[in-house]
Amino acid sequence: MSNFFRTILLLRSPSSLFSHGFSQSPFKSLRYLSTSSEIVSSPKSASLPSNAVQLNNNSKAVIGLLANHGFSESQISDLAKRYPQIISMNPEKILSPKLLFFQSKGLSSPEIVKLVCSVPCVLTGSLNKRIIPSFDYIQAVLGSEEKTLTAIKRFPGILGWDLRTSVGPNIEILKQIGVPDSNISSYLQRQPKMFLTSSIRFKKAVERVTEMGFNPQRLQFVVAVFALRSMTKSTWDEKVEGYRKWGLSEEEIRLAFRKNPRCMSASEDKINGAMDFFVNKMGCEPFLVARTPTLVSYSLKKRILPRGYVYQVLVSKCLIKKYAHFALFFNSSANLFIDKFINPHKEQIPELLELYKEKLMDLEDEQEQRKSP
Template identity: 50%
Template sequence: MMVGCLRKALVLQVRFTLSASSTRQSLRFLLHHLYPFSSISTSGKSQSFTVSYLIDSCGLSHKDALSASKFFCFETPDKPNSVLAFFDSHCFSKSQISKIVKSLPRLLASDPDKTLLPKLQFFYSKGASRPDVTKIVVSTPGILYRSLENQIIPSFNFFKEFLQSDEMAITVIKRFSRILLFDLHTYVASNINALQEFGVPKSNIAGLLMNRPMAFMVRPNLFRENLEEVKKMGFNPSQMKFVIAIHAIRAMGKSTWERKIDVYKRWGWSEEEIRLAFIKLPRCMTHSEDKIMATMDFFVNKMGRESSLIARRPLLISLSLEKRIIPRYSVIQVLLSKGLIKNDTSLVVLFESTEKMFLRKFVNGYKKEAPQLMKLYQEKINLSEKQDSLQEGSGDC
């Protein structure tokens, strides 16, 4: 009650004592501090303008724009316009710009020449293409807010020194650009040292770093536990399979790992068969549960093959249903219907053989008996490629 009276008295005093020219500005300042959550505060207008701008100029939904405006507001479009123009001039699409703004709306208050451009120029100077830089920024807009001298350059140099190449360092950053936001010595350097202590060759460490940099983003004590676990399974640290197995384990939590074990058990695999399959091909555990189920269902229920056969040839699980298995099976069905091949033809020969070998043996080899095979096969391939293209977005100039 007392506080309310004091506020009213202060407001009245301001109204009568301030000059006409400064009354509105001073009153806004006072009301903002007396009524920080009041709808009549100065933030009201700027928030409304910000929300409209984020919707109309940046493509954000009303919900996202409203959420962003609670942490960042502006009253004129000049600065955000210059930021949008900057991204546009560097070949970012509207959808990509929208994604950046949604992720980090404060960038709209940046000075493009002082804050944004130097980072892009640095990546260009290291051999990154425009699409490369676009991919890096869109996936991790926070890079543009980090210090070039204190964060980005030292991190880049770390990868360059280990991999001995600007190009390879860029490859790591493209694969997992968020890695530039972390303290590399706490995570990556410590885990590289652990791999070296276990006897993993530098070339294999480099391969893991370039292809699966996220595998290094784990607490060093947990990473060492994973190394011990993989070694106990029977993997040789000097072989590439060792680091692939590390990635497979690091790519999922314990609960996900156990669920995938259960998926294979549903198809009759024993724990020993699963272990041996993992040793043969570690990435058989990195596929989604849906992928595993769909592929096993195809081979066992559609083709009538024994589940234990797939356990002995885990590479079959890794093959693409849409791009390889279904197109090739469509050819096999025609050959079976004409009695040109037997139903016991090895799955290894049918699906693991190279494209050139498959065409020579099962398509070109039966041109007279089944001239439609090449057309049928190509139709299935084209259908798969068309589905892929529909899922891809464009971001190049």
């Protein structure tokens, strides 16, 4: 038996195995199994209880099943450490039906492996009482299996909830206030996790958004609800105060929130980084950022700084007027940005595209260096 198998077995060994000189901590006992096969092949192993032998055979069957479904040795080992009960489950009656269910719904082997490794509890939950009802509930709301799979891939943990009692009341609150089904399903598909909150807290967020003047018929209403739902009142107040420090009035902050609720979901560091760049580096008035609140939502490294560099070059060469097309400059897709703001100036600044790409690479390299130990 390989060291890997013995490691898996040890993680699920019954207490009787510890009577043979093992530490009571399975992780401390790894050294005993990694040195030789004495536990498995020695004469003493003959006296091990029959349930230990059954566990041995069951564990090998579980490992084989997972391997056949595309799990690597390291992934199986990690699952055994995080959810050791998986290794002692019946592979044919409990584990295989769940893996085959995901397969029947169109998930590829790599997608199933990714789903299980991110949320191992999907293998420990009941297929008929939890997984299938959750899948069917999401599909009933979204209207298609494809959209359901998209939602599950974005948050596999949703399969572990009783959605009729957790998500259902919150969907009903939105319907009662006039939010279209299409907006509800759109957000459930993109952000399923955001629906998992108490109906009391959810209703308070809906009421606050309504008081702010959002139109329930528009998607921004739902976005605003979940922006508020994601933070406490004190966190909201801290972010408002953070914007106020940059010279914005409370009315300007509310205006920014109505235009783009995600501007309040950004972290304080992100808010301060964006405001510092636009106000101090580019000389913008704070109200200009409030009028284009999407600016705060973008990545400082991947979008704001590289495009800000191009913007400053074009303004310094008098090729564009200051603040002309300001929102489009930062809001446009990467391809549109190049087509509209770089390619038209090839003759005057032939190296501009290369400089822009270099700026992107430099910032990405800098970010990677900060991540590395």
